[in-house]
Amino acid sequence: MVKTLVIKLCVFFLFVIWGCSNQSSIQQTDISDWSSIDSLSRNTTVHFMMWQGSPAVNKYINSYLIPEVKKRFNIDLQISGGQGPEIVQLLMGEKQADVRSGQVDMVWINGETFFQLRQIDGLWGPFADQLPNARYIDFDDPYIGIDFQQPINGMEAPWGNTQFALVYDSIKLPNPPRTLDELSQFVKNSPGTFTISNDFSGMSMLKSMLAELGGSPTSLNGPFEEQKYQTLSTQLWDWINSHNPYFWKKGETFPREHTKMDQMFASGELLISYGFNEGGIEDKVIQGLFPTSTRGYAWKNGTVHNSNYLGITYNSPNRTGALQVINFMLSPEAQLVKMDVNGMNSNTVLEIDRLPEEWREKFEQATQRQYGPTMKSLAPYSIQEPAPEYMLRLFEDFRKNVIEK
Amino acid sequence: MKSKPTFGLLFFFLLGLLPFVAALIYALLYSLGIVGILSEGASISYWRQVFQSGELIGSFLYSALLAGIGVALSVSLALLVSMGLRTSLQHRFWSLLIYFPLAIPGMVASFLSIQLLSKAGFFSRISMKMGWIDSLQQFPDWINDSYGIGIILTFVLIVSPFFVILFSNVYQNERVSELSTLAYSLGARSNQVFWKVTLPILFSKTKRIMILYFIFLLGSYEIPLVLGQESPQMLSVLIIRELKQFDLKLIPEGYVIAVAYTVVIAVSALLVFRRREVQVHE
Amino acid sequence: MSNIKRLALFFLGLGILFPFAYLAFLSFSGAWFFPEVLPGYFGLKNWKEILSTESDMGFSFFSSLGISLLVATLGTGTGFIWSKSIAYHAQKESWLVLAYFPYMLSPVVLAACLNFFFLKSGLSGTWQGVVLGQYLVAFPYSVIFFQAFWNHRTRQFEQLVLTLGGSSNQAFVQVLLPLAKGMILVCFFQTFLISWFEYGLTALIGVGKVQTLTVKVFLYIKEANFYYGAIACCLLVWPPVILLYLNKRFVYNRLV
Numbered sequence A: 001m002v003k004t005l006v007i008k009l010c011v012f013f014l015f016v017i018w019g020c021s022n023q024s025s026i027q028q029t030d031i032s033d034w035s036s037i038d039s040l041s042r043n044t045t046v047h048f049m050m051w052q053g054s055p056a057v058n059k060y061i062n063s064y065l066i067p068e069v070k071k072r073f074n075i076d077l078q079i080s081g082g083q084g085p086e087i088v089q090l091l092m093g094e095k096q097a098d099v100r101s102g103q104v105d106m107v108w109i110n111g112e113t114f115f116q117l118r119q120i121d122g123l124w125g126p127f128a129d130q131l132p133n134a135r136y137i138d139f140d141d142p143y144i145g146i147d148f149q150q151p152i153n154g155m156e157a158p159w160g161n162t163q164f165a166l167v168y169d170s171i172k173l174p175n176p177p178r179t180l181d182e183l184s185q186f187v188k189n190s191p192g193t194f195t196i197s198n199d200f201s202g203m204s205m206l207k208s209m210l211a212e213l214g215g216s217p218t219s220l221n222g223p224f225e226e227q228k229y230q231t232l233s234t235q236l237w238d239w240i241n242s243h244n245p246y247f248w249k250k251g252e253t254f255p256r257e258h259t260k261m262d263q264m265f266a267s268g269e270l271l272i273s274y275g276f277n278e279g280g281i282e283d284k285v286i287q288g289l290f291p292t293s294t295r296g297y298a299w300k301n302g303t304v305h306n307s308n309y310l311g312i313t314y315n316s317p318n319r320t321g322a323l324q325v326i327n328f329m330l331s332p333e334a335q336l337v338k339m340d341v342n343g344m345n346s347n348t349v350l351e352i353d354r355l356p357e358e359w360r361e362k363f364e365q366a367t368q369r370q371y372g373p374t375m376k377s378l379a380p381y382s383i384q385e386p387a388p389e390y391m392l393r394l395f396e397d398f399r400k401n402v403i404e405k
Numbered sequence B: 001m002k003s004k005p006t007f008g009l010l011f012f013f014l015l016g017l018l019p020f021v022a023a024l025i026y027a028l029l030y031s032l033g034i035v036g037i038l039s040e041g042a043s044i045s046y047w048r049q050v051f052q053s054g055e056l057i058g059s060f061l062y063s064a065l066l067a068g069i070g071v072a073l074s075v076s077l078a079l080l081v082s083m084g085l086r087t088s089l090q091h092r093f094w095s096l097l098i099y100f101p102l103a104i105p106g107m108v109a110s111f112l113s114i115q116l117l118s119k120a121g122f123f124s125r126i127s128m129k130m131g132w133i134d135s136l137q138q139f140p141d142w143i144n145d146s147y148g149i150g151i152i153l154t155f156v157l158i159v160s161p162f163f164v165i166l167f168s169n170v171y172q173n174e175r176v177s178e179l180s181t182l183a184y185s186l187g188a189r190s191n192q193v194f195w196k197v198t199l200p201i202l203f204s205k206t207k208r209i210m211i212l213y214f215i216f217l218l219g220s221y222e223i224p225l226v227l228g229q230e231s232p233q234m235l236s237v238l239i240i241r242e243l244k245q246f247d248l249k250l251i252p253e254g255y256v257i258a259v260a261y262t263v264v265i266a267v268s269a270l271l272v273f274r275r276r277e278v279q280v281h282e
Numbered sequence C: 001m002s003n004i005k006r007l008a009l010f011f012l013g014l015g016i017l018f019p020f021a022y023l024a025f026l027s028f029s030g031a032w033f034f035p036e037v038l039p040g041y042f043g044l045k046n047w048k049e050i051l052s053t054e055s056d057m058g059f060s061f062f063s064s065l066g067i068s069l070l071v072a073t074l075g076t077g078t079g080f081i082w083s084k085s086i087a088y089h090a091q092k093e094s095w096l097v098l099a100y101f102p103y104m105l106s107p108v109v110l111a112a113c114l115n116f117f118f119l120k121s122g123l124s125g126t127w128q129g130v131v132l133g134q135y136l137v138a139f140p141y142s143v144i145f146f147q148a149f150w151n152h153r154t155r156q157f158e159q160l161v162l163t164l165g166g167s168s169n170q171a172f173v174q175v176l177l178p179l180a181k182g183m184i185l186v187c188f189f190q191t192f193l194i195s196w197f198e199y200g201l202t203a204l205i206g207v208g209k210v211q212t213l214t215v216k217v218f219l220y221i222k223e224a225n226f227y228y229g230a231i232a233c234c235l236l237v238w239p240p241v242i243l244l245y246l247n248k249r250f251v252y253n254r255l256v
Helices: A002-019 A034-041 A055-073 A084-096 A111-119 A132-136 A180-189 A200-214 A226-246 A258-267 A277-286 A319-329 A332-339 A357-364 A375-381 A388-403 B004-031 B045-053 B055-084 B092-097 B106-117 B122-130 B149-173 B176-185 B190-218 B222-227 B235-243 B248-281 C003-027 C045-053 C057-087 C092-104 C107-121 C127-148 C152-163 C168-197 C200-205 C213-222 C226-246 C248-255
Strands: A045-050 A076-081 A106-109 A157-163 A165-169 A272-275 A294-297 A303-313
Touching: A034 A319, A045 A055, A045 A084, A045 A319, A055 A076, A055 A319, A055 A332, A055 C045, A076 C213, A084 A106, A084 A111, A084 C107, A084 C200, A106 A111, A106 A319, A111 A303, A111 A388, A132 A319, A157 A277, A157 A375, A165 A277, A180 A200, A180 A226, A200 A226, A200 A258, A200 A272, A200 A303, A200 A388, A226 A388, A258 A272, A258 A277, A272 A277, A277 A294, A303 A319, A303 A375, A319 A332, A332 A357, B004 B248, B004 C057, B004 C092, B004 C107, B004 C127, B045 B055, B045 B248, B055 B149, B055 B190, B055 B235, B055 B248, B055 C003, B092 C003, B106 B122, B106 B149, B106 B222, B106 C003, B106 C213, B106 C226, B149 B176, B149 B190, B149 B222, B149 C127, B149 C168, B176 B190, B190 B248, B190 C092, B190 C127, B222 B235, B235 B248, B235 C107, B248 C092, B248 C107, C003 C226, C045 C226, C057 C092, C057 C127, C057 C168, C057 C213, C092 C127, C107 C127, C107 C200, C127 C168, C127 C200, C152 C168, C168 C226, C200 C213, C213 C226, C226 C248
Parallel strands: A045 A076, A045 A106
Antiparallel strands: A106 A303, A157 A303, A165 A272, A165 A294
16 A cells, blocks of 8 residues: 555655756747748747746736737746746756756846846847837837946847936825935824835835935946945935834834835824835825825936846747847837726837828827826936946845844 | 565655755755755855844744744634534534635735735724724834834734644544433533543644644745845745845855754654653653 | 623624634725725726736636645645554654754745756746645644644554454555544645745746736735735635535534
8 A cells, every 4th residue: 555655655756857857958049030930939838037026927827918929929828926036046956057048038127136137147138129019119229228337238138217216195195205304204294104114115215315415416427436435335324314203113123125115104193104116106096095186206316217128048948039029029019008098007218200100190199197197207317227236235225224223 | 565665765764854954965965065056065155144143042932932823822722612612613614614715825815814904904093083093103013113012913824723633633533422411411510521532632632733833934935025124034034045045156155054953853763752752652 | 602602703703703704805905005904996997907907817716726725735644654653662752852843944045045946957937846845834733733743542542453364555545544633634724825825935936827816916015015915915825715614514523
């Protein structure tokens, strides 16, 4: 009885190992010959790893992108769930285990993950500027061609464009704070309703504050300078620690993620929230999570403006398929659907002036947002993403000088 | 059939133990900078760094305290329910109903805790309606609080239902009711029967599972992730934070904590069980 | 029955059923701002949104069910058999302490450390890999769990069968299994749940490709929209409850 069971199990595990050790070799890819890419990519499967936490994004992918690439190129687009850290963890693991034919072909990343993937040579390229639809993209735009103060050099293709915005309820808070001085006044008047999340969003808020202390929207541009960081960050920690008692939970702890802040904003515990995608206001109001009086705005000295990108993994087993899909995702039709205010509502990375006449009109006539701020209204208040070292140090020092104090 | 036990133990070793050992060795090598694609050669600097910061010790004590309180409260509550309501729980309806809470995982339980217990949560709204508080700031601080109250409450919510079922089962399996009747007939009072008969039997049969749940809670991740503070953090939260951190060069520190924690628990478990084994063989 | 007991029973029932009801209620709600005790919107909007954007929900559900049933069967079965080898071994306690070791690294951390081996063997991103990974967690649990079953009395029963001329197979099938039925049920249910709710390990080993229901909806619990979070919770919590209800006769047989 026992023995037969063991034998069955052994057979099972052998089957398991046999069943998945068939690895294909990676083909050579020449992007300049698009017609061969086009034919090679047909009837293949592409694995796309992306963040799946928003129904609006999932809807765009599931009911538009997947059927479209199936119809046009007969490509089977498979989505795997995973965002920044998971993508980095997977590719580091695959490098370590010397996996030639990776699990994933393409990834959706932001500047933070791009910086990490560059460190481990996790991406394949350059490819972005050679895509047919790249002609509609202005790679000289510093908010597209430069990611975390480093040129992207074709290693990732821009997909969406976003600015960091603060979120408030215009009924409860008619005049939200736009500077450190105003914020100081605000937290003293309404203690416990403002906080800083200990993640990407919170650090982006700190960057805005740091830039203000630096005296201008461009004060953090250029390579990392230790001296400048030391001076400014000392002032920043002093400011935060002197206002800590007026923060959420008296500044004894901070939310781990900005989603938590959004939840507390939705339930009324916080009066101010913030985040990328211009605060993510539109869909949350439509979903009934935020009140209809919710509005967004930028810091007076500016908030970070950046892009998110699509990359191809260094060990992608189907590069041509990934190229085909990415090229389609940058096409005017795919970008227009992506802009839909009732759908994914994401700003296009295409340069409208470069589009053919018919598309230009469609983009210009697209419905405007009802609640969230437009990119145009925030544009005067944008700052570039500072060098990655600022992020590294802010994370480290925020923990050391504020959280663990 | 003679060969069966050794064969079984071999199987157990292969599937129960080998992966664990492999994982531990991998973590150890990583923590020493021997493997890892960004590794700059073998070094003990990560170990030194972790032990100098003192965060590990704090996190360890914090986790052990919360896990200990969690298990103790859960066991007490479960005893109270399972023994106090024993006859009722044998009813068909209740015997099914007590299984229901097992279907709530840690993540859902923490979600519920936030929705119900946070300052803008359901209970706070009811208190407001009833006029017990005037603003949400007055509602007690139970979520992401300094004392881990939210974490402990949720631990109890997760663990006690299981112990209710376990105690009822063992009570039957070990025929405690017959023994109790015997004790009564010998003139024992109900207090005595509970403390001298029921409790020792239940505890001796389930102590291993209690230890197991202590270890579970010690290493629990989702509940403290959602309900905990940023500092101190429970061990798994701390480890995963280090493993997934932005600065890829510092990832080995996460493995240092994982190895250190595992070794401490393994050694203390061995010591505890060794002593017990000696007692058993007497 | 005394009044105190009746009151206690009432609160117990309320405490058990309230979470399920509240989650369901929240999932139909919207525009529920502090300090309102009742939501501003109540209807099907959230469910429609989630079910229309998440394609293949049915497939995810059945693959989850398949994986969990397999893990629970393998885990409980092998665990029951080998817990006996250990329970009757002379160095029982030493073996047992080894069974605790896999839990000393919590599943998320264990997965992070084991990920390398799964990637190396090519098991990552396959359902077989996910089953193996979850089994590695379920098996030692079941071994430890059944230690409470193997006692002096069961041993005597087994001996009795052998003395009366029965084979050890007969003793196993006709005496031990029926005796252990209640505990096997609990263990099966627990290992099923370990597998059903497993997120960290499944996401890591499955590389997001093995889309179990948990992997699919888990993210919503962490995201900002808690109404969607409540839907995800309902989708996770209700199937095991229904499964339990459908199998209620097993539960009754045990206690009644």
